Structures are given as structure tokens and as C-alpha cells.
Amino acid sequence: MNYINKKNSTKHLIIVLYALAGVLLCFSILTFLYQYIAAVGSFRGVVSAFGNNRILTALWLSLTSAFIVAILSILLGVPLAYFFAMKDFPGKAIIETLAVDVPQTFPPIAEGMIFLLMFGKDSPLHINLAFTFTALVIAKLFICAPFVVSFTARRFREIKQSGINLTARSLGANPFQVFMTIFLPLGLKDIGAGVALCWSRAMGELGGSLLFAGVIIGKTEIIPTFIATQANTLTVEALAATILVTTASTIALISFKRLSNK
Amino acid sequence: MPGLSLQNIKSGYDDKLIVKNLSLDVEAKETLVLMGSSGSGKSTLLLTILGILKPSHGKIILNDKEITNLPIESRNIGYLPQDYGLFPHMSVIDNVSYGLRMRGIQKKEYESSAEEILELVELKGYGKRKPKELSGGERQRVGLARALAIKPDLFLLDEPLSNIDQATKMDVAKQMKELFRKLEIPIILVTHNHEDALFLAERLAIMIDGKIEQVGSVDEVLKNPKTKFIKRLLMPFAEG
Numbered sequence: 173m174n175y176i177n178k179k180n181s182t183k184h185l186i187i188v189l190y191a192l193a194g195v196l197l198c199f200s201i202l203t204f205l206y207q208y209i210a211a212v213g214s215f216r217g218v219v220s221a222f223g224n225n226r227i228l229t230a231l232w233l234s235l236t237s238a239f240i241v242a243i244l245s246i247l248l249g250v251p252l253a254y255f256f257a258m259k260d261f262p263g264k265a266i267i268e269t270l271a272v273d274v275p276q277t278f279p280p281i282a283e284g285m286i287f288l289l290m291f292g293k294d295s296p297l298h299i300n301l302a303f304t305f306t307a308l309v310i311a312k313l314f315i316c317a318p319f320v321v322s323f324t325a326r327r328f329r330e331i332k333q334s335g336i337n338l339t340a341r342s343l344g345a346n347p348f349q350v351f352m353t354i355f356l357p358l359g360l361k362d363i364g365a366g367v368a369l370c371w372s373r374a375m376g377e378l379g380g381s382l383l384f385a386g387v388i389i390g391k392t393e394i395i396p397t398f399i400a401t402q403a404n405t406l407t408v409e410a411l412a413a414t415i416l417v418t419t420a421s422t423i424a425l426i427s428f429k430r431l432s433n434k
Numbered sequence: 435m436p437g438l439s440l441q442n443i444k445s446g447y448d449d450k451l452i453v454k455n456l457s458l459d460v461e462a463k464e465t466l467v468l469m470g471s472s473g474s475g476k477s478t479l480l481l482t483i484l485g486i487l488k489p490s491h492g493k494i495i496l497n498d499k500e501i502t503n504l505p506i507e508s509r510n511i512g513y514l515p516q517d518y519g520l521f522p523h524m525s526v527i528d529n530v531s532y533g534l535r536m537r538g539i540q541k542k543e544y545e546s547s548a549e550e551i552l553e554l555v556e557l558k559g560y561g562k563r564k565p566k567e568l569s570g571g572e573r574q575r576v577g578l579a580r581a582l583a584i585k586p587d588l589f590l591l592d593e594p595l596s597n598i599d600q601a602t603k604m605d606v607a608k609q610m611k612e613l614f615r616k617l618e619i620p621i622i623l624v625t626h627n628h629e630d631a632l633f634l635a636e637r638l639a640i641m642i643d644g645k646i647e648q649v650g651s652v653d654e655v656l657k658n659p660k661t662k663f664i665k666r667l668l669m670p671f672a673e674g
Contacts, residue, residue, distance in 0.1 A: 343533035
């Protein structure tokens with residue numbers, strides 16, 4: 173009898189667990205889908221907004237700045253990941269936290285403020301980049317590059333731990349050859365995962381760009397800043413822009429996952 | 435003198451000394467089996483000879499040339515790690531020819547060399563396969579072929595039979611012994627298994643706590659083990 177009671181209560185607990193999981197799942201998926209549901213009501217307005225010059229320019233600036241950020245993140249992030257994976261030095265944990273973990277959790281608006289102070293009109297370095305396309309790239313790079321570094325460093329550490337890099341050295345490969353023939357090809361999927369996240373994050377980044385690059389139509393206005401300026405009036409254009417940016421990020425992530433599973 | 439000479443080697447990790455003032459000579463065409471229990475420092479010594487660990491004291495001389503401070507890639511030492519260390523993203527032929535490619539040898543030449551050595555280890559026709567498509571014994575032979583393709587001056591093997599299943603172990607050991615005979619270079623093979631050691635060794639060195647406790651031919655060491663511990667290591671089922 174006791175056994176049957178215990179079995180029943182376990183069953184109920186599992187149902188509760190699944191119910192809790194279902195709440196979060198529904199919340200996430202419904203939020204994502206609601207933009208499309210909302211668009212059904214004003215379908216014509218949304219479709220015509222896709223052809224709006226201001227939105228198309230903002231989309232172009234979003235795509236190009238995110239693309240440049242992704243390329244820079246590979247060029248700068250992969251070597252940094254290699255350095256963190258291979259070298260041990262005093263204070264490494266703190267430096268790695270500052271370079272990789274902190275930017276991912278940093279309030280973007282505060283980051284924008286710091287960049288304004290560093291590279292604004294009163295820059296102590298006498299470099300004024302504020303309200304330019306370069307400012308857009310810099311603001312996004314700080315937040316997004318760490319995704320590439322963290323994914324890549326984790327994989328490089330696994331490779332190092334396996335010792336095959338040392339076997340490669342024993343066969344006559346110098347450290348650069350080992351990097352090119354062992355670390356890079358074996359780390360490719362993880363670099364790709366980091367880049368996909370980096371690109372998606374760069375597409376959606378708002379705070380840093382808003383403050384440091386501003387919202388200059390045709391020059392620094394990107395989709396997230398366009399949405400932010402339209403948010404109060406909830407225009408169909410804002411809805412169309414939201415659909416554009418989220419769909420682009422989702423397609424990028426799903427394509428990457430499908431590619432990496434092959 | 436050609437061969438390997440280790441002179442007063444001290445080596446270890448950070449502040450922990452594992453190899454303690456060890457001296458050992460391996461002749462030019464000799465297979466020396468380095469035997470000892472786990473933690474005796476065998477693998478640490480191998481990594482020190484290979485150049486992965488830097489000795490804090492002593493000299494490593496290979497074929498009359500001091501290599502103590504040479505970078506790993508300049509030592510020309512063949513190395514077979516315990517798990518064979520095959521590159522999972524490369525085909526068998528790319529694994530075997532890796533060392534030759536890193537030396538800038540032309541494609542035609544490295545491919546024919548790799549094919550030749552694959553034939554030597556009886557893996558002809560396996561070139562296009564990936565490591566995951568091979569059995570444990572086949573992987574071991576790819577590892578051997580890859581290490582030998584660079585025509586090394588010294589060959590180091592770390593527990594090469596430990597991942598081979600019992601059913602095929604004897605055949606693999608026989609093939610290895612035959613191969614070693616053809617190589618004519620100094621070979622150091624590390625193992626903790628007394629059967630592997632006694633079968634493969636031309637000379638046996640017993641390592642205990644970072645030092646060579648006894649060295650000699652298999653017969654010598656078997657007949658006159660210096661300590662009870664060595665006797666138990668070599669004949670774990672003998673009485674007394």
C-alpha cells in the first residue's frame with residue numbers, strides 16, 4: 173500500500189515538474205511568435221513597411237555592422253582564446269573574467285557611456301568617434317566578441333588537455349603549424365557557434381549603440397535604435413523592424429545549429 | 435656514442451620533483467623497456483626526453499648531440515602516447531604523413547612514403563578512413579606508422595598495449611617486436627605490465643620513485659631481482 177502511495181506521489185511530482193517546464197517554454201515561444209500574430213492584424217501595413225527606405229537603411233547598417241563585428245571577433249577573439257587556453261600566468265583568472273565574462277553581463281548603456289567618455293568629443297586620447305559607423309562597430313564588438321572567445325577557449329582547452337597538440341609538436345610541427353592544423357580545424361564548430369551568437373547579439377544590441385553612435389537616420393540608425401525611437405507610438409514600422417531583426421537572428425542560429433549537427 | 439644518454443636528470447611538475455637524478459643509457463639499436471608501478475615517474479621521464487617537460491637538472495644526449503634545450507619539434511623523436519593521439523579530423527593517410535607535411539615535403543613524396551609505411555604496419559588500403567572507423571589495434575598501428583614516418587632518431591612508446599584487447603594483444607605484441615627489430619634505432623617502451631615488459635624488452639630498466647633501481651637484460655633481472663619489490667613487479671604470482 174505504502175509502495176503504491178509513494179509511486180503515485182512521485183508521479184504527481186513529475187507532472188508538476190513538467191508543468192513548470194511548460195510554463196517557461198510557452199512563455200518563450202509565445203513571446204517569439206506574438207510579433208507574427210500581431211502582424212496578421214495589420215498585414216498590409218507591415219508588408220509595405222518592409223519596403224520603407226528608412227527601415228531598409230537601418231537594416232543594412234545593422235547587417236553590415238554586425239558582419240564587421242563578427243569578422244573582427246574572429247580575427248581578435250580566436251587568438252585571444254588560444255592565448256587563454258595555452259598560457260598560464262599570475263592573475264589569469266581575473267584578466268579572463270574581465271575580458272570575457274564581464275562584457276557579456278555588462279549593462280550596454282554603461283558601456284556606451286564609457287565609450288563616449290573615451291572616444292567622445294572630450295576624449296583624453298583626442299580621438300572622436302562618437303555618432304559614427306565606427307562607434308556602432310566598437311559598441312557592439314565589446315559586448316559580442318566575448319562570445320567567440322569563450323566558446324573557442326573552452327574547445328581549445330579540451331584539445332590541449334587531450335595532448336594531441338604535443339603529439340603534433342613531436343612530429344615536427346611548430347606552434348603556429350599546430351594552431352593551423354590542429355586547434356583551428358578541431359575548433360571550427362565551436363568558433364562557428366560563438367560567431368553565430370556574436371552576430372545575433374550584434375544584430376540586437378541597443379544600449380551601447382544608442383549612446384555612443386546615436387540615432388542618425390541613414391548613418392548610425394540601426395534596427396534596434398529605430399524600434400526604440402518608435403516604441404512609444406507602436407507603429408507598424410516598429411513591428412516590421414522587430415520582425416526583421418528577430419527573424420534574421422533566428423535564421424542565423426537555426427542554420428548554424430543544422431550545419432554543426434552535420 | 436650513438437644512442438641515448440640521460441645524465442643526472444631531474445624533472446617534474448612545478449615544485450614537485452618526480453624524476454630524481456636519473457642516469458640511463460640506451461644503445462643505438464636497442465629496445466629498452468622501462469617498467470615500474472604507477473606513479474614511479476616513467477611517463478614523466480618520457481615527456482622529459484620528448485621535450486614536453488624541461489628538466490631542472492641534467493643532460494639529454496642523442497646520437498652524440500645534446501638535445502636538452504631543443505624545442506620538441508627539433509628533436510626528431512617518434513612518440514606514441516598511450517591513447518595513440520591520432521588526429522580525429524584527419525584521414526589515416528593525413529595522420530601518417532603529418533610529420534612529413536610539416537617538414538615541407540612535396541605531396542607526391544609524402545603520399546608515397548605514407549603508403550609505404552602503412553604497408554609496413556599492414557594497413558594497406560586504409561588511407562582514406564578516419565580514426566573513428568578503426569579498431570583499437572588498427573589505431574595503434576596508425577600511431578606507430580605516423581611516429582615512424584618521420585624516420586626518428588629515437589622512438590618512445592607509452593603503454594602501447596594497454597588499450598589493446600586481450601584476444602589480439604599477443605599478435606599485436608609480436609608485430610611490434612618484429613617492427614622494432616627492423617627499425618635499428620634506440621627504443622624506450624614504458625609499461626607497468628610485466629608480461630608486456632618481459633616479451634618486448636631486450637633490456638629492462640626498473641624505475642621506482644623517480645630513480646632507476648635495476649637495469650639489465652631480461653634474464654639478468656629475472657634471475658637476480660635486486661629487491662623483493664622488483665621480484666613482485668616482474669613475477670606477481672611467484673611465491674616468496
